Amino acid sequence: MTAEAxxxxxxxxxxxxxxxxxxxxxxxxxxTEGILFERRVGAVRAxxxxxxxxxxxETLGLVGExxxxxxxFARAVIRLVDATEGSIHFDGTDxxxxxxxxxxxxxxxxxxxxxxxxxxxNPRMTIGSMLAExxxxxxxxxxxxxxxxxxxxxxxxxxPRNALNRYPHEFSGGQRQRAGIxxxxxxxxxxxxxxxxxxALDVSIQAQIVNLLSQLQSEFNLTYLFIAHxxxxxxxxxxxxxxxxxxxxxxxxPSRELYERPLHPYTVALVSAVPxxxxxxxxxxxxxILRGDVPSPANPPSGCRFHTRCWLRRxxxxxxxxxxxxxxxxxxxxxxxxxxxxxxxxxxxxxxDQLVTAAAAHSNVRDTDADxxxxxxxxxxxxxxxxxxxxxxxxxHH
Amino acid sequence: MSRTAPDPEALLSVRDLEVTFGSGxxxxxxxxGISYDLAPxETLGIVGExxxxxxxSSLAIxxxxxxxAARVRSGSVILEGQDLLDLSDEEMRRIxxxxxxxxxxxxxxxxNPxxxxxxxxxxxxxxxxxxxxxxxxxRAVELLELVGIPAAKNRLRxxxxxxxxxxxxxxxxxxALACDPQLLIADEPTTALDVTIQAQILELMxxxxxxxxxxxxxxxxxxxxxxxxxxxxxxxYAGHIVERATTDELYGRPRHPYTVGLLRSxxxxxxxxxxxxxxxxxxxxxxxxxxxCPFADRCFNVLDRCREExxxxxxAPSAADEHLVACWxxxxxxxxxxxxxxxxLAS
Ligand SMILES: Nc1ncnc2c1ncn2[C@@H]1O[C@H](COP(=O)(O)OP(=O)(O)O)[C@@H](O)[C@H]1O
Ligand SMILES: Nc1ncnc2c1ncn2[C@@H]1O[C@H](COP(=O)(O)OP(=O)(O)O)[C@@H](O)[C@H]1O
Ligand code: SF4
Ligand SMILES: [Mg+2]
Ligand SMILES: [Mg+2]
Numbered sequence: 001m002t003a004e005a006x007x008x009x010x011x012x013x014x015x016x017x018x019x020x021x022x023x024x025x026x027x028x029x030x031x032t033e034g035i036l037f038e039r040r041v042g043a044v045r046a047x048x049x050x051x052x053x054x055x056x057x058e059t060l061g062l063v064g065e066x067x068x069x070x071x072x073f074a075r076a077v078i079r080l081v082d083a084t085e086g087s088i089h090f091d092g093t094d095x096x097x098x099x100x101x102x103x104x105x106x107x108x109x110x111x112x113x114x115x116x117x118x119x120x121x122n123p124r125m126t127i128g129s130m131l132a133e134x135x136x137x138x139x140x141x142x143x144x145x146x147x148x149x150x151x152x153x154x155x156x157x158x159x160p161r162n163a164l165n166r167y168p169h170e171f172s173g174g175q176r177q178r179a180g181i182x183x184x185x186x187x188x189x190x191x192x193x194x195x196x197x198x199x200a201l202d203v204s205i206q207a208q209i210v211n212l213l214s215q216l217q218s219e220f221n222l223t224y225l226f227i228a229h230x231x232x233x234x235x236x237x238x239x240x241x242x243x244x245x246x247x248x249x250x251x252x253x254p255s256r257e258l259y260e261r262p263l264h265p266y267t268v269a270l271v272s273a274v275p276x277x278x279x280x281x282x283x284x285x286x287x288x289i290l291r292g293d294v295p296s297p298a299n300p301p302s303g304c305r306f307h308t309r310c311w312l313r314r315x316x317x318x319x320x321x322x323x324x325x326x327x328x329x330x331x332x333x334x335x336x337x338x339x340x341x342x343x344x345x346x347x348x349x350x351x352x353d354q355l356v357t358a359a360a361a362h363s364n365v366r367d368t369d370a371d372x373x374x375x376x377x378x379x380x381x382x383x384x385x386x387x388x389x390x391x392x393x394x395x396x397h398h
Numbered sequence: 399m400s401r402t403a404p405d406p407e408a409l410l411s412v413r414d415l416e417v418t419f420g421s422g423x424x425x426x427x428x429x430x431g432i433s434y435d436l437a438p439x440e441t442l443g444i445v446g447e448x449x450x451x452x453x454x455s456s457l458a459i460x461x462x463x464x465x466x467a468a469r470v471r472s473g474s475v476i477l478e479g480q481d482l483l484d485l486s487d488e489e490m491r492r493i494x495x496x497x498x499x500x501x502x503x504x505x506x507x508x509x510n511p512x513x514x515x516x517x518x519x520x521x522x523x524x525x526x527x528x529x530x531x532x533x534x535x536x537r538a539v540e541l542l543e544l545v546g547i548p549a550a551k552n553r554l555r556x557x558x559x560x561x562x563x564x565x566x567x568x569x570x571x572x573x574a575l576a577c578d579p580q581l582l583i584a585d586e587p588t589t590a591l592d593v594t595i596q597a598q599i600l601e602l603m604x605x606x607x608x609x610x611x612x613x614x615x616x617x618x619x620x621x622x623x624x625x626x627x628x629x630x631x632x633x634x635y636a637g638h639i640v641e642r643a644t645t646d647e648l649y650g651r652p653r654h655p656y657t658v659g660l661l662r663s664x665x666x667x668x669x670x671x672x673x674x675x676x677x678x679x680x681x682x683x684x685x686x687x688x689x690x691c692p693f694a695d696r697c698f699n700v701l702d703r704c705r706e707e708x709x710x711x712x713x714a715p716s717a718a719d720e721h722l723v724a725c726w727x728x729x730x731x732x733x734x735x736x737x738x739x740x741x742x743l744a745s
Contacts (some may be wrong), residue, residue: 065592102659172680178668202447202619207663207676232622236665236674264606273597274667275622278643279666289601290594292548293562 017092018053019191020077020110023388025050025086027076044298047070048247049086051329053344054191059217059256061238063231063270065294070227070246074193077225078102078110090191094373106177109136112188115196117180121168127154127179128164144289146214151184158212174205181212185220197281198233210237230275235259240335243267246297246305249329253336262356263338263346265312272355288355303327304341315351402687404476408435409580409613410459417451425542426685428454429684430637431473433711438580439611443645444623446634449683452617456583460500461490465597473512496526499574503586505566508573511559515542515569516554522576541572545602558742560672561644568602575606579659582607583615600627621664625649636682636692639711643721651722653714653728654665692727699727 007350028043029314047069054060062070075081077088079095087096095106112119122130131150140147147164154163157178168176177197184192194213198206202211210233216222228234232248234241234255243251243266251264262268269288292308295301301308313322319342327339332347346352404411409525415427426700429451444452457463459475461682473484477498482534487675510518517542529537530615535554537665542550545568559565567587574582584603589638604627607614616627624631624645631648633641633656641654652658659677679696694704703726710725 003563065594074400101567137624140494203621203663204447204677205680207674208678210672211676221611231593232665235667267691268565269594271667273593274594275620275626275648276666277504277621277625277661277664278666281620285626287601288598293564293595 004137009022019056019091021052021089021367022077023051025073025076026084027072028084037205042298042395045247045300046297047076051241051248051249052249052252054223054225056223057221058239059226059237061234062227062244063229063234063241064244067294067297068231069247069297070244071195073244074112074195074225078112078193079107080112083166089108096337104138108187108191110191110193111184111187112193112195113180113184113197115134115199117176118168120180121176123168126165126167127159127390131182131186134183138187140187149186156185156216165270173201176250177201178212185216189222191225191366193227195227199228199230206233213237218332219313231270232383243270246300248305248339250306250339251337252387254381257333257336260356261347262352263332263336263343264340265310265346266306267293268312268346268352286354312340312345316345323389405435407437409438409478411476412459413457413474413476415455415475416471416615417454418464418469418471424685428684429552429639432639434632434639434642436581436613436615439444439613440630441607441614441616441628443628443631444615444617444634445619445621445624445631447500447619449681449684451637452636453585454498456504456585456615456617457499458496460498460583461485461550463498468734491616492672495522496577497579498581498583499579499589500583501567501570501574501584505570506558509566511558514555514557514734519573519576522573526577537576539706541576543568545569545572564591564598567591567599571602571606575610577614578610579612581613581615583617585617586619587618591619621660635685636688638692638724640693640724641722642711647717647719647721653717653718653723655699656693658729659696699729701727
């Protein structure tokens with residue numbers, strides 16, 4: 001495909017203004033009671049004050065346990081769901097409350113790809129008409145010209161030429177995801193939010209799609225918001241990563257730094273929980289196993305929302321500050337923000353270094369004294385002799 | 399391996415197991431003559447992409463295949479000297495839940511949604527252990543505490559939906575362990591869970607099987623999960639075991655091009671942004687007849703012979719210990735370092 005057809009005009013002259021910026025964005029879903037007279041009895045605070053920037057041409061990764069608001073954030077940003085409070089700026093324009101034609105024009109520039117492309121592809125439409133449709137809707141091309149563009153698109157995403165006349169159900173999962181990507185690309189967007197787009201795929205296919213996304217990014221100068229629950233994939237593809245917990249961003253950092261020098265105790269726990277496909281590393285690793293489940297976003301804990309599961313707070317003797325004062329996202333290193341009152345304790349914290357993989361991979365430490373870090377794992381792990389240790393130290397006591 | 403007699407030391411010996419679905423002109427060859435042994439107390443990982451026969455081969459062992467859709471064409475499944483495929487349904491019911499148990503990705507597939515969890519636990523104990531009601535209840539509380547259900551006593555009357563996903567999986571594990579089975583099969587037990595909860599459940603399973611000497615077959619598509627759990631791993635592809643080795647051997651010196659491909663496809667948390675090397679193409683359609691090696695179309699080492707004759711699962715040349723591979727042209731077994739890793743380390 002030709003370059004001039006695809007490079008969006010606004011991206012050509014790179015500016016320092018981020019492509020996307022949210023300012024204390026909140027998305028609350030009302031919880032109602034009663035049938036005849038619906039009363040509002042509360043709200044799910046799915047996204048609760050998120051200020052993030054996505055820079056032109058970068059990939060911003062978004063991670064966190066399920067229910068922490070990742071999808072809602074992405075949907076709010078591309079205006080599939082309305083913001084309750086706060087603002088969204090896209091390419092310098094406030095798009096928070098756009099409607100009608102201006103919204104439609106803006107939508108062309110931001111697209112989303114989903115975990116299950118099948119749900120977003122019309123089962124009764126051939127791939128060809130599905131690709132031509134948005135071109136027509138946005139007045140970009142029609143008739144033979146649209147079909148020509150559709151042919152280009154399937155080639156770009158690596159689908160066989162005969163795919164144009166076939167239906168979604170005739171494709172494998174990986175091919176369907178390629179079709180979903182082609183559809184998102186059809187309208188030449190500048191920004192793509194990928195919500196768990198590779199999560200349901202087998203690893204060999206996942207790698208194909210991850211590589212395709214990287215290739216498309218450099219070819220078409222795309223900006224990505226990349227959401228996945230697999231931290232390894234997110235690290236692989238992202239320049240910077242934001243970690244969410246109960247609707248808030250608790251840490252924001254360059255990708256590599258986040259995994260090697262995390263400054264939030266939640267990030268440390270997340271990173272230490274990710275299995276590494278290497279028995280040598282696994283047998284030496286230690287884990288910070290978080291207690292219990294994530295609390296409800298309808299009724300988040302006071303102060304720091306993580307305090308009910310925070311191992312650092314416990315290590316510090318339960319300081320009151322954690323339960324009464326909400327920590328702001330503070331810049332502690334260049335490009336590295338963290339929302340924890342005691343994040344300084346983590347910089348250079350030996351325990352942290354043992355828990356994050358980079359350190360674990362290159363050291364030999366084993367530690368069985370504390371109750372949280374799990375015993376060394378792996379084939380060589382000796383059977384525990386202490387009968388109490390059957391009861392793992394990872395249970396919540398609420 | 400298929401010709402070798404079952405190992406008398408083994409807890410479980412699977413021989414030439416073949417399972418198909420359907421009949422007439424559309425027969426799906428789900429499991430194509432697999433053989434392996436499992437030692438008492440051993441943890442065996444079974445890995446491979448979706449559709450390669452991990453679940454079907456394990457359901458065959460448990461005699462839980464859907465009838466009449468599935469057909470065991472041939473083979474034997476010997477648990478402690480007894481061929482399970484010869485047993486009546488009644489005899490099988492006595493063994494299941496007692497000597498062997500299985501847990502699934504979605505606990506709701508085996509938990510009864512309209513029964514409080516107390517009943518589901520005591521039922522197993524009353525059936526297999528002939529415990530009286532009160533004794534069974536005490537034991538149920540013990541088991542729930544064992545798997546880390548907080549305030550276990552107060553939760554006996556709760557229904558499965560009142561538990562979170564992680565807690566439900568714990569209840570499943572409690573039921574599976576109730577009668578101290580010698581064999582536990584866990585089919586993707588953590589796939590639906592967050593990584594934090596996965597760590598909890600894996601730790602629980604590891605402790606449980608180590609302390610009780612339970613043999614565990616851990617089925618997963620995640621090469622990270624088994625790396626820290628299993629002593630030995632079977633890699634499956636298109637209904638065949640294509641490689642089998644100790645965990646250290648398999649990751650350290652993978653021989654089958656498919657295993658090599660899998661390991662190169664996965665990004666590692668502790669390594670940099672080097673290029674992922676995907677496996678080209680997709681797994682074959684199991685309803686078509688495959689001649690030769692089922693991986694041939696995607697393989698970087700393919701020879702003419704591969705398209706003519708299925709390679710047998712045999713000891714890899716110059717490998718330490720048991721290291722079986724079904725390949726006419728195995729990889730050398732060099733340690734895999736993804737490209738880009740060295741440069742990042744140096745920077
Ligand atoms: N349309 C909706 N109505 C009510 N609650 C919702 C809706 N969408 C999401 N939620 C809730 O908002 C929270 C965040 O959900 P989501 O953004 O999907 O999280 P994630 O993508 O991180 O898993 C969850 O508690 C979820 O149940
Ligand atoms: N009930 C069924 N009817 C027909 N085919 C089935 C059925 N269950 C499984 N299969 C087929 O058997 C093969 C192996 O499936 P399975 O063991 O579930 O794979 P895995 O667990 O490795 O993902 C697949 O090709 C699948 O389509
Ligand atoms: S037998 Fe041949 S085609 Fe099959 S994996 Fe080995 S080299 Fe590749
Ligand atoms: Mg989501
Ligand atoms: Mg399965």
